[in-house]
Amino acid sequence: MDKIKIQFVLNGETRQVEVEPDLLLIDLLRERLGLTGTKVGCGEGDCGACTVLLNGKNVNSCLLLAARVNGCEVVTVEGLGSYDKLHPLQEAFIAEGAVQCGFCTPGMLLSAKSLLDVNARPTREEIARHIAGNLCRCTGYTKIINAIEKVACADRHCACSREAEEGR
Amino acid sequence: MPFVYHAPRTLENLFATLDSLEQYSLLAGGTDLIVKWKEKLIDPKAVVDINGIAAMKGIEECPHCFSIGALVTHYEITASARLRAAATALYEAAGEVGSPQIRHIATIGGNIVNASPAADTAPALLALNAEAEIQSRTGISAILVADLFTGTGRTCLKPGQIISRIKVPASGQNQGSAFVKFGKRKALAIAVVNGAAWITIDGDKIKDVRLAMGAVAPTPIRLLAIEDWLRGQTLAASTFKTAGTMAEKLVRPISDIRSSAEYRGDLARQVVIRALETAARRAKGGCACG
């Protein structure tokens, strides 16, 4: 089987790799490139644990042939922030208790980022709708939405609607 | 099993590639194809990735209609203010497909050619009287999307033929459309029943109307008998209620993992009532998307 040469930007770095036609992006990331932050939950695009950003948009890496990212930009959780420099979403997830088992967390963070990148002031309903493709089986959605909202609020220097809701 | 991968960049190259292959699967969004492949329901010898073909992309506005590339994603449809205003049912249906992740990748062409009876964009396209442009090496022709489906998972497309673009008439003055879906969840749910209505009003009368439903028959269907009855009727809750009751009697849904046939019948009535009410309100309101 002929391999395909692809070039893409992964977490800000240009990568050139040779892939088999049937290699999936998730397997390229996890098994070839050692980026195990992206998870496999269902393998069929239902759970969102494999979510990465493709040209800034959240997608299921378990449903994408690696060959298709040729010329594209891919961001995984490893590209979001580091121990020294956490992304505000990562800080908010820790502070708001939005991390339980942690398996949905990488995908959830990337879906949140893709939302805030196009809509800096989402309502709670817009947040819920945008993370609808990311299952948290620990069912910690309220705190996840709180965390995303906290980042959105910090951006716009305004009183958080949740704080208003809770009468704080 | 492994497959050979082709990624033609032009329609000419695409048709040359298809001609050279004995058996192939076209890859657009792939959100259905890859799942079927993983579940070993299909075993393509060749996968032809059409995502590089510019002629199949983009939403263009022509006089009184839109030309939507088959590779346009559901997300692109939901991001179009013009489609929201003048093809509201399609805009709404596209926003109900899968999840944000799926909508970013899955294409309208794929949603059609999969020929799922429950495809969300299908009732909207039927109600809006959309046409599919069928292209092959030998030429181009147009067919109503309503005439495309020959059975569950089957279309009249022949090997070597593709849908390149979809032509959707734009709603104008006194016209409105709406899409309604019942799923088990708000996201990532295949419709238990879905449907769409398009309506033209003349004062307090229904001048013209089209009604379509999904998941109540082997293919998405138009409810022509109800449309006939509705033409000339007065815009009133009782009219829509009667249409709903007619729909419940007319459709012959099956029982399956998502619902019983009886419940689908109930939902069919509700879908028709709500779709008609919303479409009529939009036709009256001037603003098609209100």
Add this chain to the structure above:
Amino acid sequence: MSEFKVVGQSVPKADALDKVIGRAKFAADISFPGMLYAKALRSPVAHGILQHIDYSAAAALPGVAAVLTGKDVPGANNFGIIIKDEPVIVKNGEKIRKIGDTLALVAAENEAIAEQALALIKVDIEELTPVLCPIAAMQPDAPKIYDKGNVLAVRKIVKGDTEAGFRDSAVVVQQQYKTQMVEHAYIEPEAGIALFDGDVVTMWVSTQNPHYDAKEVARNLNIGLNKVRVIQAATGGGFGGKLDVSVQVHLAMLAVVTRRPVRMVYSRTESIKNSVKRHPYTITMKTGADANGRLTAFECTIIGDTGAYASYGPGTLTRSAVHATGPYEIPNVKITAYTVYTNNPQAGAMRGFGVPQVAFAHEAQMDMLAEKVGISPLEIRLLNALRPGSLTATGQYLEQSVGIVSTLEAAAAKVREIKLERRGGRL
């Protein structure tokens, strides 16, 4: 704000930082050089006898490092948290009791080869009539899933005299309730990776129960407990479903035989087919009350379908019996709970552990009794709720700290507050 340094303070979760960075290592994230990939051949039938297994073609496939069958299990070849009734690998001539029973294991250089090898294994199974309904399974002429019979355990609780209690009742409600099987669907499918250094087997596993896992590995490999080291990797949810053995014994056997690191990761389908479930129940409940709504007598029969293997079944059904009366004091009680084997997926521990099923029944009973007596659902609950001084169905005298009355009152106050708000402050 709390005056304490820790109590009452919001403390960051210890592993949250690693998890938001993507560095937390779940079992499927761990790899070692020279690692093999393991897969299991599962039974396609629910009830049968494995007559013959031919794996010669699989073993000969290039890239296959090992194929193991029942005869290769060095130790007990059984495991289970309460009863050791589940085979590690079904042996020739032995029973298959559910779809998904392990018939063979393969370790190969990659997953694709392991899958090809599975397809090359030929099995000959004598199919037996599967028993899929627990009530049918209890009948004397039902096909026997185990020689000792299909009823695994019976728990009885008797307090007072229910016959007399019902005689004194003004109203009686009798109903049958059925609850469904539920899959935990933790987002991380079962996974593990094992190493053998010639002396000790070490594994990182997605589990809730590493100490139990280690014991089962030792028993089935016939080695000392000090030769087994089970490390819980970051675990992507369990909810009770990862208390049972999944990949542990299989991985240990393959690591010992191949002397190479071996990783096994379930697909979602494999996870759903092979993991334990919440017990489906058939509950018959009869509850009596006097004309004021005070409970007089309670009879309840619970039949829990524990599937092919016991797992936590007897424990779950015991808990259901103990909680069947709900948070209410009833003078006369008779409860019988049966744990029954079928050829369905095995049921085990899941959040609530037998209590959600009976709560569905006893709360429905209370609502129906209230309606018959003509009082509100809240009134009948407050009237009968356990309080300090109450005697439970199991004869426990409650001396203090019984929260149900204050909880009901707080909930009722909140309901009144919300109703008031919805009416815009008007009463």
